[in-house]
Amino acid sequence: MTTEQSTTTLPAGLETYFRTLCETLGVALIATDSELRIRVWNAAATRMFGAAADRMIGTPVESIIPQDSRETALSMLRDAIQFGDASQFDFDHRDVQGVHRELAATIAPVVSETGERLGASLCFRDITRRIELAQRLENSKKMAALGEMAGAVAHHFNNILGGIITRLDYAKAKGTPQELQRMVEPVGGALVRAMGLVNGLLTFSEGDRRTDDIADLNTIMRDVADEAATAVAARGIEFTLSMPKLPVAPMARAVVVTVLRNIVQNAIEAMPNGGTLRIDVTVEAGTAVIRVTDSGVGLSAAARARLFEPFWTTKGVLAEGTGHATGMGLAVAHGLTQMIGGSIAVDSQPAQGSCFTVRIPISDGS
Numbered sequence: 001m002t003t004e005q006s007t008t009t010l011p012a013g014l015e016t017y018f019r020t021l022c023e024t025l026g027v028a029l030i031a032t033d034s035e036l037r038i039r040v041w042n043a044a045a046t047r048m049f050g051a052a053a054d055r056m057i058g059t060p061v062e063s064i065i066p067q068d069s070r071e072t073a074l075s076m077l078r079d080a081i082q083f084g085d086a087s088q089f090d091f092d093h094r095d096v097q098g099v100h101r102e103l104a105a106t107i108a109p110v111v112s113e114t115g116e117r118l119g120a121s122l123c124f125r126d127i128t129r130r131i132e133l134a135q136r137l138e139n140s141k142k143m144a145a146l147g148e149m150a151g152a153v154a155h156h157f158n159n160i161l162g163g164i165i166t167r168l169d170y171a172k173a174k175g176t177p178q179e180l181q182r183m184v185e186p187v188g189g190a191l192v193r194a195m196g197l198v199n200g201l202l203t204f205s206e207g208d209r210r211t212d213d214i215a216d217l218n219t220i221m222r223d224v225a226d227e228a229a230t231a232v233a234a235r236g237i238e239f240t241l242s243m244p245k246l247p248v249a250p251m252a253r254a255v256v257v258t259v260l261r262n263i264v265q266n267a268i269e270a271m272p273n274g275g276t277l278r279i280d281v282t283v284e285a286g287t288a289v290i291r292v293t294d295s296g297v298g299l300s301a302a303a304r305a306r307l308f309e310p311f312w313t314t315k316g317v318l319a320e321g322t323g324h325a326t327g328m329g330l331a332v333a334h335g336l337t338q339m340i341g342g343s344i345a346v347d348s349q350p351a352q353g354s355c356f357t358v359r360i361p362i363s364d365g366s
Contacts, residue, residue: 028124031110032061034081036074039119048103048124050096061122066091073105080109080120090127102128160190215253217288217362218246221281223253224260228277231264236274243281249288249362255336256360259344262329263292263356270296270354288362293355299348307346308334 022029022040028048031040038061041053049056049064056064065073069091079085086108093103104127110119164187171183225241232239260279267277275295282289299307310331337344341361348354 025123029121030061030064030124031119031121032077033119034117036061036077036081036120040121045124048093048095048126066093073107076107077120077122080107081117084109084111084117100128101126102131157194160194164190214250217249217251217256217281218243220251220253220256221246221279221290224257224264225279227261228264228279231268232277235268235271237268237271238276240276240278241281242278246281246283246288247362249283251288251360251362252340255340259333259336259358260290260292262333263344263358266329267292267294267296267354267356270294270298275353283362286362288358288360290358290360291355292358293353295353298350298352298354299346300350304346304348308344 023042025042025044028045029040029042030038030045033039038056038059041056045056046052051064061077062070062074069089072089073091076085076087076089079087086106088104088106090102090104093101095101104125106123106125108121108123109117110121112118167183167187171179221241221243225239225243228241229239264277264279271277271294276293277295278291278293280291280293308330310328334344337358337360343359345357345359346354347357
């Protein structure tokens, strides 16, 4: 390692110890003076950047940082010297063989025994392998999720098609127009369910692209509230809407109604023995905030982690219950909300109900 002559005298043997320590570090160590010129450059820095210390000492440290990351790095270096701040940043680096590497840099001030900030240090680590492993893990998770989704799709369609085939075989065996007529309605219902599954998948993957159905948020919320009041009327659920006069805010009616309808339906299903359902609407910093709160069974941490996955459900044939729940309602709501630049969050605990918070950016329609 090459350094400029230090003005601080160290006890005998100690300077050699620290020089050896810096030289043999497993990370690239570079230090600058207050003018951001390189004063320390260890062997790992030589290997990482392909330049010897005697060539780099005295040169501006910015020369080793790619142009697109240079402004960020220089700002952090100046803050380290001026304010004593420590910081980190990552950047893409092409090594001496021309291979792209991802480097992580830690910046810290170099401080004298009297507390004077003499310059800044930069420690560089090659995190390429770590990022590759993280990407592989993420890809594995995606493939596992796709496998679960494919299994769920197959399960639903097998049930639907199996029911259709059974009914048609029965009607065919009877061979009477009356039996054929009697089978038309359930077969039609099964086909409608199949179409709903396909449409749900399309909505989740592509979003609802309709732009010709624009309505004011006040109108949309009144429609949603009317639907909710009708849905809970015979279920022993008390429904409340809290909504001040909102600013005129044009939105894609079908999208917002679908999002809230699916969340409300989920809340109703979480209260099989009755309870309370409340919708609160406010406007905060140019964003419509809609909270749907129920007093239902609530969700565990494991359930919250998977809540917006397609075909994952705590109800119906894919879970422990029976029925026709497909696990697409909240997945579709999540996808549509993201499509219009919003977000959904859930706060829930087992046996303590749930609160879904939908945030949708609004614009002045005046």
